[in-house]
Amino acid sequence: MSGTAKTDGNGGIALYQRIRNDLEGRILSGEWPPGYRVPFEHELMDTYSCSRMTVNKVLSGLAAAGLVERRRRAGSFVSRPKVHSAVLQIPDLKAEVENRGEQYSYKLLDRQKRGALKRDKARLEIRVGSPVLALRCRHDADEQPFALEERLLNLSAVPEALKQNFSVIPPSTWLVDHVPWTEAEHRISACNADKSLAADLQIEAGAACLVIERRTWRNGEPITSVRLVHPGALYDLVARFTPAG
Missing domain, CATH: 3.40.1410.10 (Chorismate lyase-like)
Structure with missing residues (x-):
């Protein structure tokens, strides 16, 4: 229980941001290309010694930013780059x-x-x-x-x-x-x-x-x-x- 308190208590915000920065950096650097499967929640919990709540918050934040796509039962995957332009999209x-x-x-x-x-x-x-x-x-x-x-x-x-x-x-x-x-x-x-x-x-x-x-x-x-x-x-x-x- 002491480990949970460290991640979800006063230190939870710092840990959440550290995990978020780490995963986001791998996506934006190209280390995890579009379509790459992000480690499952339990894998991230083991890697960062944190709670499922913290991992879920990180993945939800990445999904809200458009960096990952969460699929029921399949996991989370790096999104394809999306264009947001009021005038012009990158043409295909x-x-x-x-x-x-x-x-x-x-x-x-x-x-x-x-x-x-x-x-x-x-x-x-x-x-x-x-x-x-x-x-x-x-x-x-x-x-x-x-x-x-x-x-x-x-x-x-x-x-x-x-x-x-x-x-x-x-x-x-x-x-x-x-x-x-x-x-x-x-x-x-x-x-x-x-x-x-x-x-x-x-x-x-x-x-x-x-x-x-x-x-x-x-x-x-x-x-x-x-x-x-x-x-x-x-x-x-x-x-x-x-x-x-």
């Missing part, structure tokens, strides 16, 4: 193309591991020379270019990306499935296609294009920066919301 280009009734395809155009350049410093907020993986990809709808993707991955944050050749699975799909993030930023603009971009998108030079730039972080550490360019005639943005947001 495959789903968007298929929802239009068209066939989706994807092609990796270029893959380079290199040191970050001066222009990369502004995009990814990392030091010049830091290791990055630079990717160029094209997403097609019915064999016509739908989007050109230019992406930088911070290899200090996601070194496991080097093991992926991304010739089959788009980098965005792999990131959502394997790399948790805590903050995202979107920037929407427009441009006129220069000769190089026009050739990649199979449009006329000077044609209007929609540009979506996105950056993600995990606990303040940059993960990726991506620039998606769509032919203006093929893409629009729609948001529906209430006066209260």
Whole structure:
């Protein structure tokens, strides 16, 4: 009974926070990826020498924060990252193309591991020379270019990306499935296609294009920066919301 008093009495709050910080850190660091089964309550009780009430409070708090999903009789599992945005969600280009009734395809155009350049410093907020993986990809709808993707991955944050050749699975799909993030930023603009971009998108030079730039972080550490360019005639943005947001 003395052990229970230490965890659920005056020291209960401190112990709860220590366990919460420990589990949350494992999730946000990627040590426990999306879909990972969190240890059962009795396992956590043994690990931290605490009561079931304390463990239940920790798991309930993580579930309320959207970090874990509790399933009856099955246990608790690390949640897939969720997007909360009043304007724009992180796009699933495959789903968007298929929802239009068209066939989706994807092609990796270029893959380079290199040191970050001066222009990369502004995009990814990392030091010049830091290791990055630079990717160029094209997403097609019915064999016509739908989007050109230019992406930088911070290899200090996601070194496991080097093991992926991304010739089959788009980098965005792999990131959502394997790399948790805590903050995202979107920037929407427009441009006129220069000769190089026009050739990649199979449009006329000077044609209007929609540009979506996105950056993600995990606990303040940059993960990726991506620039998606769509032919203006093929893409629009729609948001529906209430006066209260």
